[in-house]
Amino acid sequence: MASMTVQTERPPSGPADVRKGADVVGSGRPTQRAASRAGALGPYLLLLPACAATVLLLGWPLVKDVLLSFQNLNMAQLIQHVTEWNGVDNYKEVLTGEDFWRVTLRSILFTAVNVVLTMLLGALVGLLLARLGKRMRFTLMVGLVLAWAMPVVAASTVYQWLFAQRFGVVNWVLDKLGWHSMADYSWTSSQMSTFFVVTVLIVWQSIPFVAINLYAATTTIPTELYEAASLDGAGAWRSFTTVTLPFLRPFLYATTFLEIIWIFKAFVQVFTINGGGPDRLTEILPVYAYIEGVGNQHYGMGAAIAVLTILILLGLTAYYLRIVLKQEEDEL
Amino acid sequence: MKRKLISAIGVAGMMISLAACGGDDGGDEGKTGADGYAGQTLTVWVMDGSSPDQWQKDVAAAFEKKTKAKVKFEIQQWNGIQQKLTTALSEENPPDVFEIGNTQTPAYAKTGGLADLADLKAEIGADWTESLNNSSVYEGKQYAAPWYFANRVVIYNKKVWADAGIKDLPKTRDEFYADLKQIDAKTDAEPIYLPGQNWYHFVGLVVGEGGELVKKDGDKYVSNLADPKVAAAMETYKKFQSLSKAPKDKDEATPQQGEVFGKGNVGAFIGMGWEAGIAIEANPKIEKEIGYFTIPGATAGKPEGVFLGGSNLAVAAGSKKQELAKEFLKIALSDQYEGQLAKLNGVIPNKESLQGNVKGNAAAEAMAPAAAGGGTTPLIPEWAAVENAPNPVKTYMTAVLNGKSPAQAAKQVEDEFNKRLAQQQ
Numbered sequence: 176m177a178s179m180t181v182q183t184e185r186p187p188s189g190p191a192d193v194r195k196g197a198d199v200v201g202s203g204r205p206t207q208r209a210a211s212r213a214g215a216l217g218p219y220l221l222l223l224p225a226c227a228a229t230v231l232l233l234g235w236p237l238v239k240d241v242l243l244s245f246q247n248l249n250m251a252q253l254i255q256h257v258t259e260w261n262g263v264d265n266y267k268e269v270l271t272g273e274d275f276w277r278v279t280l281r282s283i284l285f286t287a288v289n290v291v292l293t294m295l296l297g298a299l300v301g302l303l304l305a306r307l308g309k310r311m312r313f314t315l316m317v318g319l320v321l322a323w324a325m326p327v328v329a330a331s332t333v334y335q336w337l338f339a340q341r342f343g344v345v346n347w348v349l350d351k352l353g354w355h356s357m358a359d360y361s362w363t364s365s366q367m368s369t370f371f372v373v374t375v376l377i378v379w380q381s382i383p384f385v386a387i388n389l390y391a392a393t394t395t396i397p398t399e400l401y402e403a404a405s406l407d408g409a410g411a412w413r414s415f416t417t418v419t420l421p422f423l424r425p426f427l428y429a430t431t432f433l434e435i436i437w438i439f440k441a442f443v444q445v446f447t448i449n450g451g452g453p454d455r456l457t458e459i460l461p462v463y464a465y466i467e468g469v470g471n472q473h474y475g476m477g478a479a480i481a482v483l484t485i486l487i488l489l490g491l492t493a494y495y496l497r498i499v500l501k502q503e504e505d506e507l
Numbered sequence: 508m509k510r511k512l513i514s515a516i517g518v519a520g521m522m523i524s525l526a527a528c529g530g531d532d533g534g535d536e537g538k539t540g541a542d543g544y545a546g547q548t549l550t551v552w553v554m555d556g557s558s559p560d561q562w563q564k565d566v567a568a569a570f571e572k573k574t575k576a577k578v579k580f581e582i583q584q585w586n587g588i589q590q591k592l593t594t595a596l597s598e599e600n601p602p603d604v605f606e607i608g609n610t611q612t613p614a615y616a617k618t619g620g621l622a623d624l625a626d627l628k629a630e631i632g633a634d635w636t637e638s639l640n641n642s643s644v645y646e647g648k649q650y651a652a653p654w655y656f657a658n659r660v661v662i663y664n665k666k667v668w669a670d671a672g673i674k675d676l677p678k679t680r681d682e683f684y685a686d687l688k689q690i691d692a693k694t695d696a697e698p699i700y701l702p703g704q705n706w707y708h709f710v711g712l713v714v715g716e717g718g719e720l721v722k723k724d725g726d727k728y729v730s731n732l733a734d735p736k737v738a739a740a741m742e743t744y745k746k747f748q749s750l751s752k753a754p755k756d757k758d759e760a761t762p763q764q765g766e767v768f769g770k771g772n773v774g775a776f777i778g779m780g781w782e783a784g785i786a787i788e789a790n791p792k793i794e795k796e797i798g799y800f801t802i803p804g805a806t807a808g809k810p811e812g813v814f815l816g817g818s819n820l821a822v823a824a825g826s827k828k829q830e831l832a833k834e835f836l837k838i839a840l841s842d843q844y845e846g847q848l849a850k851l852n853g854v855i856p857n858k859e860s861l862q863g864n865v866k867g868n869a870a871a872e873a874m875a876p877a878a879a880g881g882g883t884t885p886l887i888p889e890w891a892a893v894e895n896a897p898n899p900v901k902t903y904m905t906a907v908l909n910g911k912s913p914a915q916a917a918k919q920v921e922d923e924f925n926k927r928l929a930q931q932q
Contacts, residue, residue: 251618364756
């Protein structure tokens with residue numbers, strides 16, 4: 176998806192120009208105009224299935240969620256099919272409580288740390304891929320694809336076992352290495368150690384996407400540019416900053432943007448590893464929405480938190496959206 | 508009464524019940540209405556392991572014989588059951604009859620999702636044990652029927668105890684502790700496996716102290732964890748927990764304590780009788796080493812307080828087969844099948860007169876002396892929200908075990924606890 180976004184940005188002339196040209200040519204003859212009208216409809220027809228799926232699977236639940244967020248909906252109301260509108264009460268309760276703000280801040284910090292780590296390590300692995308010989312590159316690629324292909328729940332469960340207190344292999348290894356106080360260390364009993372496990376898991380899962388994307392990006396850089404740079408006396412660092420980086424920049428934007436979305440809504444990892452515990456200290460917004468809404472069967476409240484989560488995510492990604500929109504304007 | 512009951516306790520009863528069936532209801536009431544049910548299927552939700560296959564088969568056969576209708580049992584998991592049940596009850600075709608935990612029943616009675624069973628109570632429930640029926644009654648109305656009950660016992664490894672040179676089973680809490688200490692000193696086994704969040708056992712200790720987890724403040728319920736009786740119960744828990752290497756922030760199911768015990772290097776654990784089955788499944792060789800005894804109390808005469816877990820059977824208010832559902836309950840809760848369930852699973856039946864069925868079941872015999880002094884979590888609709896993860900009582904326990912004083916820990920979770928009790932219904 177990232178590479179698609181990027182490629183539409185890069186060619187200076189889009190499909191719009193082509194169609195303009197066709198209109199000019201065809202303006203004289205009626206048969207051709209009809210044909211071109213049908214042709215103009217074509218793209219919309221092709222878009223229809225995707226739009227329908229989006230409206231059905233994303234739009235409709237979103238509308239329902241917004242409607243629910245203005246209702247008092249608990250066990251009794253759900254079972255008896257009673258609709259109790261309560262205006263903005265849910266929002267008022269969420270926004271005036273300190274829990275929500277604490278969780279929001281935590282979510283943003285959590286996302287920031289994970290995105291920075293993922294992008295740094297992912298970019299390094301991507302550059303490594305570009306430099307490796309054929310066989311090593313293939314081996315690394317296979318490793319990355321396997322990590323990427325692992326289902327999230329399965330990966331989370333494996334990490335749970337790795338870091339289990341009594342029978343986990345991580346504690347066993349640390350103990351064998353001489354760090355005996357770690358033999359029975361409980362990773363899930365403090366906020367930071369739980370976040371540590373979740374972060375290792377998420378970064379491990381996200382690196383392949385970033386690395387492979389960036390590796391793909393480096394293959395588009397013409398080698399002549401490096402030759403020219405070295406003729407001008409540029410060293411390795413200089414040619415990296417002046418040649419490689421400018422080419423990678425749109426890729427980096429797009430990948431960072433996707434990583435922010437992906438990590439911000441990393442419900443499964445956080446929930447599976449420790450259920451948002453200990454003592455609700457590792458709940459991020461989606462987990463908080465689930466525990467308040469579904470877990471506590473306080474559905475209206477959960478819906479309100481979900482709506483607010485979407486708004487916050489939109490805010491966080493607004494910067495990137497602006498860049499994309501601006502670029503498209505420039506192209507027109 | 509959570510999670511997997513081991514169904515493989517016994518295969519007795521088949522012959523007896525089939526034979527009994529034959530002699531039964533030759534031509535009594537219901538004959539006229541009976542054919543009216545032909546072709547219908549009643550859906551019944553039971554929890555994983557709560558009723559053995561044999562029981563289901565026998566009850567289904569008797570039900571079909573009497574009503575000409577079929578019954579379909581659907582097995583559910585305890586984990587996340589409240590959310591699933593709420594959704595199911597809101598739907599067009601809810602399960603007609605379902606098993607529901609005793610501490611969860613009041614909350615569902617309040618939602619209007621359970622049918623009123625006053626006539627059933629009048630017909631077959633005259634001798635239901637009153638203390639077991641309490642959870643089914645909400646605001647004076649009968650919303651469910653008591654099904655089966657059970658409480659925790661000490662499950663111990665005879666070999667480990669013998670290795671430590673212990674001859675007699677402990678009669679008091681202090682003797683129990685001394686025995687565990689002796690195991691610690693004389694063997695390399697872990698004396699007891701007690702994770703920090705076996706909160707049903709903690710509730711039992713609170714019951715034993717005569718304490719309550721909540722109290723009334725005006726017209727609403729608030730946390731009573733700061734009560735000295737609760738603190739005393741927690742101190743007892745902590746004393747025993749200090750002998751265990753089990754995680755302080757996990758409950759008895761993660762990992763399954765039966766599996767840990769099954770490895771053979773644990774002296775004892777506190778659990779339901781059927782949890783021994785988990786150990787045997789993990790390590791068949793341990794079967795002959797397993798013994799049971801009643802959890803000893805402060806004095807020799809009175810066993811420790813226990814959490815009296817149990818399940819009720821309820822009929823969905825939205826079911827279109829109300830009469831058929833009641834017919835099912837009359838059969839499932841009849842002396843014959845209620846007795847069979849008690850026998851097969853080693854659980855306490857809903858009437859005193861059927862208690863004889865558990866004779867010979869070692870776990871059930873260890874359970875029985877404590878049952879009379881057993882108690883439950885508060886039977887109020889507000890309680891259900893407290894049990895939703897993350898359960899503040901569990902948080903309280905971990906906090907104390909990690910070094911906070913009971914008073915500090917009570918203060919730490921008070922807000923969350925009260926918020927849940929006050930949650931809009």
